[in-house]
C-alpha cells in the first residue's frame with residue numbers, strides 16, 4: 548500500500564525575519580479594511596494592493612530573476628502568503644497567477660511565454676483565471692468539450708466554461724480544451740492561454756449566495772488563439788492540468804479561509820471565555836497548527852519538483868473540512884443575542900462565512916473526488 552509523505556519542515560530564520568516585514572507592510576497598506584472585507588481575503592480584489600505587493604517583490608517570489616521573479620526560497624513565499632491570508636489582504640487579482648498559472652508556465656511553458664507573461668504577473672499587473680470547469684463537466688474534467696480546431700497560425704476555439712472565478716477582471720485564462728480525439732479521453736486535451744479581450748469571448752456573471760458575482764460563465768465563439776499560446780505539448784494537457792491542481796490544492800488558503808471568524812471570536816470572547824469556548828479555541832488552534840505543518844510539507848515537496856497530488860488532496864480535504872466547521876462551531880457557541888443581520892464585525896463576518904463556506908469543499912475539486920484520489924493512491928479502488 549502506498550504511504551503518504553509529509554516530511555517535517557521547519558521555517559528557516561530568514562523566513563521568520565520576513566514575517567515582521569510583511570506585517571509592517573500590511574499595517575501600512577490595509578489598516579482601514581473592515582473584518583467582513585478581510586473575511587473575503589483571496590476572493591477580495593484590489594489592483595492597487597496587488598501592484599504594491601508586486602512592488603515589494605512578494606509575487607513570483609521563487610521564480611528566476613530573468614522572468615521577473617526574486618529567487619527567494621519557497622519557505623519565504625510561504626510566510627508571505629500565510630501573513631497575507633491571516634490579515635485577510637485582498638489578494639484575489641494576482642492569486643491564481645502567482646499560485647498556479649505562473650508555476651505552470653515555468654514548468655511547461657515556452658521560453659517566449661515565460662519572458663512575456665511572468666514579469667507582468669510578478670509586478671502584480673496581470674490577472675489570470677482558470678478555465679477548467681464546463682456545464683456538466685466539473686469533477687469529470689476529462690470530459691471537457693470545449694474544442695480547439697487547428698487552423699493556420701493557431702487554433703479556433705468554441706465552447707463554454709463555467710464557474711470561472713475572476714473571469715470578469717482577468718487578462719488571461721488558461722483553458723483546458725480538446726484538441727484531438729486521442730485513444731483515450733485524456734489523450735486529446737491541451738492547455739491554451741486565452742486573452743480575455745479576444746474577439747468572440749463573452750463573460751457573464753453568476754451571483755453566489757451572498758449576491759456577489761465572483762465567478763462567471765465564459766462563452767467562446769470562434770476565438771482565435773495563436774500557436775504560441777499553446778502550453779507544453781499538444782495532447783499533453785491532462786498531465787499538465789494535474790500538476791497544476793497540486794499547486795492549487797495544498798496552500799494555506801485551503802485551511803485559512805475562515806480564520807477571520809476565529810480571530811473575531813477570540814476578540815469577542817476575550818479573556819472571559821467560558822469553558823466550552825476555551826475548549827473550542829484549543830481544538831481549532833491545534834487543528835490549524837497540524838494543517839499548517841502538512842501544508843508546509845507539501846510546499847517543500849512542490850519546491851523539490853515532486854508531484855504530491857494525493858498528499859495535496861489530503862491537505863485540501865482536511866483543510867476545507869476545518870474551514871467549513873469553524874463558522875458553524877462558532878455560531879453554535881455564540882451568545883443568544885447574535886444577530887446575523889447586524890453590521891458589527893463579528894456578526895457580519897459570521898453571516899458572510901456561513902453563506903460562502905459550503906463552496907470551500909467544491910472549488911478546486913470536491914471532497915468526494917479528492918477522497919477517491921486518496922483511496923486510489925492507497926490501492927483501495
Ligand SMILES: Cc1cc2nc3c(=O)[nH]c(=O)nc-3n(C[C@H](O)[C@H](O)[C@H](O)COP(=O)(O)OP(=O)(O)OC[C@H]3O[C@@H](n4cnc5c(N)ncnc54)[C@H](O)[C@@H]3O)c2cc1C
Pocket residue numbers: 676677678679680681683684685686687709710711712713762906907909910911912913914915916919
Ligand atoms: C467558489 C467556486 C469557485 C470556482 N472557481 C472555478 C474556476 O475558477 N475555474 C474552474 O474551472 N472551476 C471553478 N469552480 C468549479 C469547481 O471546480 C467545480 O464546481 C467542481 O469541480 C465540481 O464540479 P461540478 O460543480 O460540475 O459538480 P459535479 O461534478 O456535477 O458534482 C456534483 C456532486 O457529485 C459528486 N461527484 C461527482 N462525481 C463523483 C464521483 N465520481 N464519485 C463520487 N462523487 C462524485 C461531487 O463530489 C459533487 O458533490 C469553482 C467552484 C466554486 C464553488
